[in-house]
Amino acid sequence: MKNNAIPRRGARASDASERAFPRLMIAPTLLVMAALTAYPLIYTFIYSFTDYQYLKGTAAAQNIGLKNYTTLLQNGYFRQAMVNTVKFTLLAVLLEMSIGLLIAVFIKSLKRGQKLMRTLLLLPYLLPTVTVALSWRMMLSSNYGIVNQILESMHLPVYNWFMDIKTAFGTVLLIDVWQNVPFVFLLLYASLQGVSMNQYEAAKIDGANVVQQFWHITIPNIKNGIALCALLRTIDTFRLFEKVNILTGGGPAGTTTTITQFLYNYGIKNLKFGFGSAGAIVMTLLVLILSSFYIRRAIH
Amino acid sequence: MKKLLALTLALMLALTMVGALADAPTKLTLILRGGTYGDVIRACLPAFEAEHNVTCEVLDLSFDELHSKIALNAPNPQGEYDLCMVDGSWMAEFTANHVLANLSEMGYSFDEDIIPATTAICKVGDDIYLAPYFGNVTVMLYNKALIEAAGYKPEDIDTFADLKDIAEKTNAAGKMGFLIRGGSGDNIVSDFIPHLLVHGGWVVDENNQPTVNTPEFKAAFENYIELYKLGGTMDKDDIVAAIDNGDAALGQGWPGWYVPSADSNASYVVIPTKLDDADEAKNTSMYGVWTIGVCDNSQNKELALELLKYLMDPEVLLSTVELGGVPCRYSCLQNADVLAAKPHLAIVCSALETGVYRPVIEQWSEFTNTLGMEMDAVIQGVKSMDQGLADAQAALEMLMM
Numbered sequence: 001m002k003n004n005a006i007p008r009r010g011a012r013a014s015d016a017s018e019r020a021f022p023r024l025m026i027a028p029t030l031l032v033m034a035a036l037t038a039y040p041l042i043y044t045f046i047y048s049f050t051d052y053q054y055l056k057g058t059a060a061a062q063n064i065g066l067k068n069y070t071t072l073l074q075n076g077y078f079r080q081a082m083v084n085t086v087k088f089t090l091l092a093v094l095l096e097m098s099i100g101l102l103i104a105v106f107i108k109s110l111k112r113g114q115k116l117m118r119t120l121l122l123l124p125y126l127l128p129t130v131t132v133a134l135s136w137r138m139m140l141s142s143n144y145g146i147v148n149q150i151l152e153s154m155h156l157p158v159y160n161w162f163m164d165i166k167t168a169f170g171t172v173l174l175i176d177v178w179q180n181v182p183f184v185f186l187l188l189y190a191s192l193q194g195v196s197m198n199q200y201e202a203a204k205i206d207g208a209n210v211v212q213q214f215w216h217i218t219i220p221n222i223k224n225g226i227a228l229c230a231l232l233r234t235i236d237t238f239r240l241f242e243k244v245n246i247l248t249g250g251g252p253a254g255t256t257t258t259i260t261q262f263l264y265n266y267g268i269k270n271l272k273f274g275f276g277s278a279g280a281i282v283m284t285l286l287v288l289i290l291s292s293f294y295i296r297r298a299i300h
Numbered sequence: 301m302k303k304l305l306a307l308t309l310a311l312m313l314a315l316t317m318v319g320a321l322a323d324a325p326t327k328l329t330l331i332l333r334g335g336t337y338g339d340v341i342r343a344c345l346p347a348f349e350a351e352h353n354v355t356c357e358v359l360d361l362s363f364d365e366l367h368s369k370i371a372l373n374a375p376n377p378q379g380e381y382d383l384c385m386v387d388g389s390w391m392a393e394f395t396a397n398h399v400l401a402n403l404s405e406m407g408y409s410f411d412e413d414i415i416p417a418t419t420a421i422c423k424v425g426d427d428i429y430l431a432p433y434f435g436n437v438t439v440m441l442y443n444k445a446l447i448e449a450a451g452y453k454p455e456d457i458d459t460f461a462d463l464k465d466i467a468e469k470t471n472a473a474g475k476m477g478f479l480i481r482g483g484s485g486d487n488i489v490s491d492f493i494p495h496l497l498v499h500g501g502w503v504v505d506e507n508n509q510p511t512v513n514t515p516e517f518k519a520a521f522e523n524y525i526e527l528y529k530l531g532g533t534m535d536k537d538d539i540v541a542a543i544d545n546g547d548a549a550l551g552q553g554w555p556g557w558y559v560p561s562a563d564s565n566a567s568y569v570v571i572p573t574k575l576d577d578a579d580e581a582k583n584t585s586m587y588g589v590w591t592i593g594v595c596d597n598s599q600n601k602e603l604a605l606e607l608l609k610y611l612m613d614p615e616v617l618l619s620t621v622e623l624g625g626v627p628c629r630y631s632c633l634q635n636a637d638v639l640a641a642k643p644h645l646a647i648v649c650s651a652l653e654t655g656v657y658r659p660v661i662e663q664w665s666e667f668t669n670t671l672g673m674e675m676d677a678v679i680q681g682v683k684s685m686d687q688g689l690a691d692a693q694a695a696l697e698m699l700m701m
Binding site for chain 1: 484535547
């Protein structure tokens with residue numbers, strides 16, 4: 001009896017080592033994550049309550065409480081940047097998801113040339129963002145751009161695309177959608193490969209048309225892929241910076257300023273890292289709120 | 301015998317290695333503004349490298365990148381860069397934070413050949429921190445055919461009333477009269493400053509407090525918007541292209557943007573100094589002189605200073621003119637051979653003698669950003685003039701507190 005009630009010392013040691021082994025195995029990963037993610041995040045959070053200016057050094061940084069946050073939220077251009085970013089993210093993700101899904105379904109339905117189309121469609125996504133921005137800037141130049149020349153030859157009105165308050169936002173949006181649709185296409189195309197053809201055949205026998213098949217078979221089968229893709233695109237679009245910085249610099253009149261562009265102009269460029277950190281924290285919270293729906297969806 | 305041979309060989313090898321190390325060239329890292337500004341320096345380096353047994357690594361960067369990289373390198377005890385190119389508007393920020401070496405303490409001084417007004421930004425008190433290298437100063441770009449069609453010769457354009465007259469006539473003929481620069485806040489403010497100066501205004505008072513909601517500023521801004529309505533807003537490349545290809549008559553620019561020749565469609569004149577014929581002449585050209593200095597944390601300060609002296613040498617600077625360089629030296633800009641080939645440099649020389657520097661304040665980057673955003677909102681019609689200037693004044697007062 002006594003032997004059954006109290007485990008032997010050897011067995012206890014074995015249990016402990018079994019429990020310790022997995023912890024030991026994930027320890028390096030946890031350490032790397034702590035060093036690369038948690039440490040900078042914590043420091044960003046701490047600096048957001050200071051007036052840290054890089055050239056003055058951390059020793060000169062003073063705790064100023066919530067001043068960075070209040071200054072930020074009271075700034076009309078920051079509020080405009082928040083609205084622009086949310087509007088841009090919602091529109092870009094919606095357009096990219098819709099167009100990417102349609103292309104994926106279309107390519108999947110092709111009997112021939114799937115490989116060629118896949119390769120051609122991916123090209124915009126393979127280009128560096130800076131190259132994309134500069135190419136579009138040349139094409140849309142109001143002087144020598146091919147787009148205005150074509151419009152002119154067709155006697156259509158021409159625009160100063162990046163400097164006109166009416167066109168700048170839409171133009172940047174169009175370029176972003178053009179570059180990122182292939183990413184959505186690729187992810188959803190991969191998801192579509194897992195949908196069993198038997199379901200479509202059964203639906204056909206039951207008399208379902210193409211739209212019904214798409215709505216009741218395709219969408220439910222790839223909904224996790226759609227949620228993941230939307231999450232990734234939301235996070236990425238929310239951080240939009242290079243295109244705006246190169247193409248418009250946030251203008252005209254702040255109509256294309258995004259949060260990252262604002263933080264660069266008012267925080268990073270002036271080396272006011274305390275102020276920039278506060279903006280980064282606000283932005284992180286916004287991304288979390290905006291993507292929480294997708295995260296919940298992806299987890300479930 | 302074998303041991304002796306091995307020892308001899310080892311000794312020879314060691315001596316060769318020591319010799320090689322002793323002869324290894326020193327590496328200097330130059331961090332420069334990309335484009336013509338940095339290209340002319342790069343072209344001068346081979347002779348210096350050969351003479352001093354030095355290899356030079358050159359980093360060509362954009363305006364913002366250059367500022368960030370110099371600043372980010374500054375707090376390091378052992379800096380990565382030796383010689384840096386600095387925009388005059390960064391001077392206050394950099395000297396206040398010990399980014400630049402005191403050249404006077406290292407034995408450098410200006411000679412009388414350097415245009416005196418261009419050195420004003422290079423000193424704190426009597427101490428020299430920078431040397432004026434590339435004479436960038438705002439000039440008025442024009443299309444030769446379009447101003448002729450408006451009934452003007454370049455030398456006749458001497459008032460802002462002339463600019464407006466040309467712009468109106470060109471606009472009436474279906475072309476763009478006057479182009480203003482859009483994009484970042486700094487671009488907008490820099491483009492506007494000559495208009496403010498001719499109206500007798502300035503962006504700060506003698507105590508560096510903002511003065512952007514004043515009658516002078518408002519009058520200048522109203523005239524600026526009138527000119528904008530006769531043309532449009534563009535970025536730098538489009539302004540140059542539009543004036544060169546005859547789509548626009550006038551626009552402000554910098555000598556580094558465009559190198560005119562006798563056959564070119566465009567050229568430039570000094571920015572007019574008067575509002576109209578009845579007005580008194582004022583200094584209206586704004587400096588954007590690119591200066592060079594030695595990083596305070598350079599590992600090769602003496603050698604970097606040698607390089608700076610070499611680059612500022614009159615003969616070396618004269619050789620850069622052919623490549624598009626604009627030295628801040630009389631001996632280069634008034635040289636008969638140079639003027640025969642590049643007559644526009646006489647105009648640049650005049651502008652350099654009378655130019656105005658941007659305010660020497662640490663917060664200048666943020667100042668222009670804030671002011672430029674508000675001005676852009678007014679130009680685009682998002683805010684009224686009164687609202688935009690009141691908002692700018694309030695935001696700038698907060699900044700300068």
